[in-house]
Amino acid sequence: RAALTPAAAATEAAHQAAMDGYLYFYPLVTMDLTRRQFTHPSQGAQGAPSNAFLHVRALPQPGAAAPWANPDMLRSTGWLDLTAGPVVLSVPDTQGRLYTLTLLDMWTDVFATLGKRTTGTAKGNTVIVPPGWTGTLPSGMARIDAPTAHVWAKALIQTGGLADYPAVNALQDGFTLTPLSQWNLPAQSQRVKSDPNLDLKIPVREQVESMPTDAFFTYAAELLRKNPPHATDQPVLAPLRRVGLIPGRTFDFDRLDHPAKQGMRRGLRAGRERMEAAAGGTLRAVNGWQQETASIGVYGSAYLRRALAAQAQPGSGLPEDLAVLLLAADSQGAPIDGAHRYVLRFESGQLPPAGALWSLAAYDGQGMPVANMLNRYALGDRAPLRYNADGSLDLHVSHAPPAPEDQANWLPVPASGPVTLLLRVYEPGPALLDGLWMPPPLVRDGPPPPAEAAHREETLDGAGMTAP
Numbered sequence: 288r289a290a291l292t293p294a295a296a297a298t299e300a301a302h303q304a305a306m307d308g309y310l311y312f313y314p315l316v317t318m319d320l321t322r323r324q325f326t327h328p329s330q331g332a333q334g335a336p337s338n339a340f341l342h343v344r345a346l347p348q349p350g351a352a353a354p355w356a357n358p359d360m361l362r363s364t365g366w367l368d369l370t371a372g373p374v375v376l377s378v379p380d381t382q383g384r385l386y387t388l389t390l391l392d393m394w395t396d397v398f399a400t401l402g403k404r405t406t407g408t409a410k411g412n413t414v415i416v417p418p419g420w421t422g423t424l425p426s427g428m429a430r431i432d433a434p435t436a437h438v439w440a441k442a443l444i445q446t447g448g449l450a451d452y453p454a455v456n457a458l459q460d461g462f463t464l465t466p467l468s469q470w471n472l473p474a475q476s477q478r479v480k481s482d483p484n485l486d487l488k489i490p491v492r493e494q495v496e497s498m499p500t501d502a503f504f505t506y507a508a509e510l511l512r513k514n515p516p517h518a519t520d521q522p523v524l525a526p527l528r529r530v531g532l533i534p535g536r537t538f539d540f541d542r543l544d545h546p547a548k549q550g551m552r553r554g555l556r557a558g559r560e561r562m563e564a565a566a567g568g569t570l571r572a573v574n575g576w577q578q579e580t581a582s583i584g585v586y587g588s589a590y591l592r593r594a595l596a597a598q599a600q601p602g603s604g605l606p607e608d609l610a611v612l613l614l615a616a617d618s619q620g621a622p623i624d625g626a627h628r629y630v631l632r633f634e635s636g637q638l639p640p641a642g643a644l645w646s647l648a649a650y651d652g653q654g655m656p657v658a659n660m661l662n663r664y665a666l667g668d669r670a671p672l673r674y675n676a677d678g679s680l681d682l683h684v685s686h687a688p689p690a691p692e693d694q695a696n697w698l699p700v701p702a703s704g705p706v707t708l709l710l711r712v713y714e715p716g717p718a719l720l721d722g723l724w725m726p727p728p729l730v731r732d733g734p735p736p737p738a739e740a741a742h743r744e745e746t747l748d749g750a751g752m753t754a755p
């Protein structure tokens with residue numbers, strides 16, 4: 288291979304640095320735009336100021352839900368601003384009720400979780416401390432050191448539906464954020480900063496993926512001044528230094544020479560192309576179900592994986608708290624369509640390995656819950672399900688009601704068109720986390736009843752054949 292000219296070598300070096308840098312910075316830029324949109328004063332009931340929670344008080348209903356809405360939990364979300372000092376996170380006594388409160392840094396890494404699985408359900412106050420803080424905390428308060436000065440807090444609290452809302456809403460009010468400097472003082476009104484340069488109409492992902500090269504890396508460098516990199520990030524930061532992007536300093540794209548500018552523009556495009564090509568590449572498919580096999584919530588130096596997670600679902604928590612599996616195809620590999628009847632059979636002893644609970648929810652082609660006569664959008668272990676005599680469980684997925692004796696196990700879907708099922712497993716066991724357990728296939732028009740299936744298998748075996 289012929290040696291590159293100095294200009295070509297500079298272009299190639301800038302190309303590689305920008306490609307890797309785009310993947311590295313994508314989550315940071317995504318998180319900051321998400322934070323700024325959520326805390327903007329004009330958001331009203333769709334957001335909240337820094338150091339305050341927005342509580343969603345009811346489960347989503349058809350026509351008024353975000354895509355893939357959770358049918359089991361009410362949500363509370365807030366952004367902590369630690370730039371002026373620590374913030375006290377207070378949680379109520381949920382008296383054994385399941386909840387998970389996830390804390391994410393600006394790199395989308397989960398650095399702490401509170402809740403039934405990790406800290407229990409007792410009342411308590413925890414101080415979230417910014418990097419480099421050396422003050423003294425009040426006695427009796429736990430301390431968690433945040434890697435960055437802004438933190439995303441996301442809480443999920445179990446609810447039993449409409450009749451349970453008052454109890455859950457009262458618990459939500461017990462989740463509060465208070466600057467340590469105001470602890471035990473009368474509540475003070477917050478001084479909200481204006482943010483005139485923020486676009487509130489264009490979704491965050493669209494903004495990030497349409498930024499020109501100079502704007503993207505200038506913004507990223509500014510964020511890097513406020514959000515220190517991890518100690519293990521040196522290999523991706525060193526090449527960026529050679530094009531003038533140095534942690535702790537502003538970045539001036541206009542000062543670069545032409546080869547470096549050209550290389551960075553090409554590198555940013557290459558980074559976007561890498562993300563597009565790799566999307567979905569770590570999904571494992573068994574029986575039509577898709578499960579993410581790559582790490583979620585903590586990414587280390589897997590920058591492409593972290594960028595893809597921030598692109599698909601920023602703010603993902605740990606799979607140890609919640610695992611979600613998606614089904615879009617039946618046992619024959621055909622798309623699920625509301626025009627057909629289906630049965631999902633869990634054999635005896637093969638129910639989802641949930642330490643807390645599990646649920647199966649149905650969505651239409653846009654990821655929305657579908658109106659139905661029962662106002663039922665999910666089935667799970669909290670429902671009065673009817674089990675077969677052999678201990679197996681048949682869940683009926685269809686638009687038309689099944690036989691009366693099966694309606695306790697009926698999950699309604701649209702009359703026609705695409706259907707997607709999501710299985711949520713809270714506090715999943717090792718069998719699921721390690722890929723040793725997967726849900727059964729969804730069978731169109733249903734499998735034979737348990738007794739008939741057993742008789743058929745016995746007949747085939749008696750003829751010296753292997754049952755299919």
